[in-house]
Amino acid sequence: MxxxxxxxxxxxxxxxxxxxxxxxxxxxxxxxxxxxxxxxxxxxxxxxxxAKEQLVEAYLQRRDVRWRGRLAAFVEQVDDPRERVLAVFDWLETWFREPGFRGCAWINGHGELGATSDVVAGLAREHKRAFADYVAGLVREAGLPEALAPQVFLLAEGAMVAAGILGTAAPAAQARAAAEALVSASAA
CATH class of the missing domain: 1.10.10.60 (Homeodomain-like)
Known part of the structure; x- marks a missing residue:
């Protein structure tokens, strides 16, 4: 061979x-x-x-590219800019329903190694900042107040944690409903 x-x-x-x-x-x-x-x-x-840490670093970097690419491809299919903000939660629900879903790899990795590995802690921060920036871009494109972006981001992050721990996709729909109320109130 x-x-x-x-x-x-x-x-x-x-x-x-x-x-x-x-x-x-x-x-x-x-x-x-x-x-x-x-x-x-x-x-x-x-x-x-x-070293194992180098493999962990490569794993998280590759997963980041794939994760953010899948999210963006899903959201880009939605025409209405305000609905794109909410489409983030629709994608999360799809992800949460995948076989073997165990929550967010960066939250999990940070929970395991964030206190002892600067590499893992840094990659988790980079991933979360990139996701927050992506959400902020969607909020901006929708013509919504800038202050809405961190709120939507936190709803999405909370849904990830809850879905991973509870083993259900329900937090995505619950967070989407809260985000929809925020978007409606902000647009009024």
Whole structure:
């Protein structure tokens, strides 16, 4: 069997890391678990990611790009700018219903390692700032007051936490109803 090229090995490792870290938690997964899940040798794994923290960093960075891309693609399908703000919650509900949903990877990672890993804490902050900026852009495009943006952001974040802990998609609809009331009051 021919050795894997670095890009293929990296993809397999990140796929396995994403599945395992998200399902079981970062600290519960060892590098040998990643090796087994990816089919990549331990030697190759350590040549690409000499430390687990580097693999965690790559996992969170790749997941960020995918997560924000999926959200934006969903929201962009909505024509009305005010409805785009609310579409964030529709997308969250879709995400919460996915098999294996375990909450927000950055909240989970920060909860596990935020106190001991500057890398994980920094990536969690970057992800949340980018999401807050995205929501602020939607609020601005809808011609709504700027002060509404952090409120909508917090509703979305609260829905993520509640859905992850309670194991139900209901918080998305509940947060959407609250956001809709805020949008209506702000537009009046």
């Amino acid at each position: 021919a050795p894997l090229d670095p890009d293929t090995a990296r993809t397999r490792l990140l796929d396995a890391a994403e599945d395992l870290f998200y399902a079981r938690g970062i600290q519960a997964v060892g590098m040998d678990d990643i090796r087994g899940g990816s089919g990549v040798s331990l030697k190759r794994l350590y040549s690409l990611y000499p």
